[in-house]
Amino acid sequence: MRFTFSLAAAALFAGAAFAADDVKKIPKYQPTGEKLRGTLDSVGSDTMNNLMTYWAEGFAKHYPDVQVQIEGKGSSTAPPALIEGVSEFGPMSRTMKNEELDEFEKRYGYKPTRLRTCLDALAVFVNKDNPIESLSLDQVDAIFSKTRNRGMNSVETWGDLGMRGDFASAKISLFGRNSASGTYGFFKSNALKKGDYKDEVKEQPGSAGVVQGVSKDRFAVGYSGIGYKTSDVRAVPLASKTGKTAYEANLENVVNEDYPLGRFLNLYVNKAPGKPMDPMIREFLKFVFSREGQEVVVKAGYLPLPSEVCLEELQKLRS
DSSP: OOOOOOHHHHHHHTTOOOOGGGGGGSOOOOOOOOOOOEEEEEEEOSTTHHHHHHHHHHHHHHOTTEEEEEEESOGGGHHHHHHHTSOSBEEESSOOOHHHHHHHHHHHSSOOEEEEEEEEEEEEEEETTOOOOOEEHHHHHHHHBSSOTTOOOOOOBGGGGTOOGGGTTOBOEEEEEOTTOHHHHHHHHHTSTTOOBOTTOEEESSHHHHHHHHHTOTTEEEEEEGGGOOTTEEEOOEESSTTSOOBOSOHHHHHTTOSTTEEEEEEEEOOOTTSOOOHHHHHHHHHHTSHHHHHHHHHTTSBOOOHHHHHHHHHHTTO
């Protein structure tokens, strides 16, 4: 399943080279002058931990009496926390499943509000000393999946991918996320075509653990958001199919939909239709979609939203 935008977003992104300079088109955050005080809770995606932390730090410069408490144990923890009312923000690196939406609506009588905060390239990382040039999703599936829904034979060693020297006989060491993670689910759906992971995948509770595992093992491979890239690992260019062009896991290729594992990173909130939001929640979200908030996105290694999309998301706070 390819990453797709709404028609409106696709029109905005077509042919554009979005970079940090595009953030300058987004209006700066304007504090309301209100004296805000209290605590906001965020429960959900580990991939978005750094983003939420940076946003909280930036927001605190305007409202030092507002504390944002962040718990990132995986996207699947966001819906229950929102439903039970123990969090105001539900960061998710995937969209909510139908059953999660239904559970929320059963409790409140309306669906949660999804806010697209930025774009991410879900990367397949290898050790910096691994010379492999590229992979197709067919090969990625054969590496990570025991069901191999893309049709290739199982890939067990680097030699199975044509590598030579000491890599030829080396067994591939696999690192991935645990099942609470939205990244786990996104990779399973989009790279493995909903296939089952191999039993030998070393499941990590966080993206940093995946990257650390790959950085310490020359023969390892793992997947996580591009924002967790370090100098000790390398993101392998990916092709949608064997024989197709492979593309770098960079932001331009995500925008152009050439890179096959691009996605939105989302924030879900409980917004009752026709009713005003709590001022602390409203102002935090306004900060996220301000110039300063999208500069945070760049700082964290992700792709900021165009100004038009920021306005679309801000409109959801008023409706």
